[in-house]
Amino acid sequence: MASKLExxxxxxxxxxxxxxxxxKKTTDRTSTFVDNMKLPVHRWFRxxxxxxxxxxxxxxxxxxxxxxxxLFDPFAGSGTTVLAGEECGVKSYxxxxxPFVVRVAKAKLLWYEDPLDFKxxxxxxxxxxxxxxxxxxxxxxxxxxxxxxxNLNELDKLKKSWIHYNDGSAIxxxxxxxxxxxxxxxAAAGTAPWQYVLPRKVKKVNIRxxxxxxxxxxxxxxxxxxxxxxVKQPRGVIYEDDARTCSKIEDDSIDLIVTSPPYTxxxxxxxxxxxxxxxxxxxxxxGDLQDKIRSHxxxxxxxxxxxxxxxxNEILNDSNLTPIIDExxxxxxxxxxxxxxxxxxxxxxxxxxxxxxxxxxxxxxxRRVCRDNSxxxxxIGDSAPYxxxxxxxxxxxxxxxxxxxKSYYFEKTRDRNIKWKNRKHKIPLHEGRLWIKG
Ligand SMILES: C[S@@+](CC[C@H](N)C(=O)[O-])C[C@H]1O[C@@H](n2cnc3c(N)ncnc32)[C@H](O)[C@@H]1O
Numbered sequence: 001m002a003s004k005l006e007x008x009x010x011x012x013x014x015x016x017x018x019x020x021x022x023x024k025k026t027t028d029r030t031s032t033f034v035d036n037m038k039l040p041v042h043r044w045f046r047x048x049x050x051x052x053x054x055x056x057x058x059x060x061x062x063x064x065x066x067x068x069x070x071l072f073d074p075f076a077g078s079g080t081t082v083l084a085g086e087e088c089g090v091k092s093y094x095x096x097x098x099p100f101v102v103r104v105a106k107a108k109l110l111w112y113e114d115p116l117d118f119k120x121x122x123x124x125x126x127x128x129x130x131x132x133x134x135x136x137x138x139x140x141x142x143x144x145x146x147x148x149x150x151n152l153n154e155l156d157k158l159k160k161s162w163i164h165y166n167d168g169s170a171i172x173x174x175x176x177x178x179x180x181x182x183x184x185x186x187a188a189a190g191t192a193p194w195q196y197v198l199p200r201k202v203k204k205v206n207i208r209x210x211x212x213x214x215x216x217x218x219x220x221x222x223x224x225x226x227x228x229x230x231v232k233q234p235r236g237v238i239y240e241d242d243a244r245t246c247s248k249i250e251d252d253s254i255d256l257i258v259t260s261p262p263y264t265x266x267x268x269x270x271x272x273x274x275x276x277x278x279x280x281x282x283x284x285x286x287g288d289l290q291d292k293i294r295s296h297x298x299x300x301x302x303x304x305x306x307x308x309x310x311x312x313n314e315i316l317n318d319s320n321l322t323p324i325i326d327e328x329x330x331x332x333x334x335x336x337x338x339x340x341x342x343x344x345x346x347x348x349x350x351x352x353x354x355x356x357x358x359x360x361x362x363x364x365x366x367r368r369v370c371r372d373n374s375x376x377x378x379x380i381g382d383s384a385p386y387x388x389x390x391x392x393x394x395x396x397x398x399x400x401x402x403x404x405x406k407s408y409y410f411e412k413t414r415d416r417n418i419k420w421k422n423r424k425h426k427i428p429l430h431e432g433r434l435w436i437k438g
Contacts, residue, residue: 079105145199262300320360387425
């Protein structure tokens with residue numbers, strides 16, 4: 001059973017400075033989650049904002065050498081870095097501030113629980129659901145639009161049955177993630193590339209929830225056995241915490257950071273989980289996303305910023321921004337003028353200022369938790385809202401040095417915005433790794 005999951009692990013022991021050539025040669029997929037959908041445990045939840053676990057393992061192994069290191073991801077997302085660290089046998093910490101995403105990541109770290117206990121519990125939930133004879137709960141319009149009546153009825157019973165058995169145990173939490181893991185597959189609605197649900201885009205394949213849940217249980221059971229055979233010791237911890245303070249992480253405790261912060265590309269992490277949050281009744285509608293989710297996150301999309309409450313000068317009046325303030329102010333002012341020429345009037349000028357203010361705080365927190373001579377890799381991309389270029393990697397590098405790190409270097413892995421004819425602007429963009437020496 002587990003052997004069919006065995007994939008040869010790519011081991012590379014290149015040094016920091018030698019990595020560049022290797023990565024440049026390939027069509028780079030290391031900053032995407034796609035390949036994780038084949039990997040045990042990583043595949044329990046598709047998080048489109050995630051990056052490649054195999055790549056993280058290569059990085060960890062290249063720094064691990066013969067010494068034990070402590071790994072950290074301040075923007076842990078669905079837990080890719082922490083799980084990959086466990087696979088490499090290193091102590092790994094992660095923090096994530098999105099309340100739903102952090103719950104997913106924590107549930108994945110429960111792979112060391114007894115697989116049979118999990119299977120029995122989850123099967124009880126399924127059997128009880130099949131026998132329930134109650135009318136379905138009322139759901140919000142989004143949920144109603146996303147599912148056929150029959151599928152929503154089965155999902156509703158699975159949810160009620162899980163609530164009935166939920167005792168707060170680890171096994172119950174694993175069963176929760178099994179249910180979360182089938183919500184997209186059983187929806188009739190398609191999704192945009194970034195997992196925003198699109199109720200009007202109807203999917204052809206429509207899988208029944210009871211069948212999908214059974215398959216998810218079997219897959220998770222196999223993955224738990226696989227991890228227990230090959231990983232053996234759970235060495236990862238994920239906290240709900242804010243990267244701007246890293247309050248749960250001790251001073252001088254970290255040797256290596258592999259992470260990907262939110263990009264300034266207007267991706268709304270709150271909206272991306274709207275279907276799941278709505279199904280579990282954690283939000284009633286789009287309006288709840290601001291208080292319940294966005295308020296916890298780095299301000300990386302224009303939906304975070306409300307012009308009547310946020311003032312550009314006030315945001316820029318942050319002494320942490322001194323190293324980049326002249327360039328930042330000029331970009332924000334240009335964006336302020338540009339918005340008046342566009343229908344949507346998006347608050348990119350406020351968002352860009354707030355983003356760098358948030359990231360400057362993050363570097364200060366990271367300086368506190370990192371040991372001397374630590375290494376940091378930020379997977380990051382630049383952006384050009386309204387066609388105004390924001391040199392994200394250089395500005396982040398400068399803020400890191402101002403926070404007390406020794407040096408930065410950007411390794412480009414791919415070009416973006418060069419292919420499509422209908423793109424909104426013609427500024428060539430790139431994505432890559434910002435390496436920081438500490
Ligand atoms: C690019 S994703 C990271 C994905 C991760 N590498 C993975 O493979 O799943 C960035 C993450 O940062 C989280 N985030 C945003 N603001 C944060 C904050 N202030 N503190 C901690 N995490 C935050 C977002 O919720 C999102 O999950």
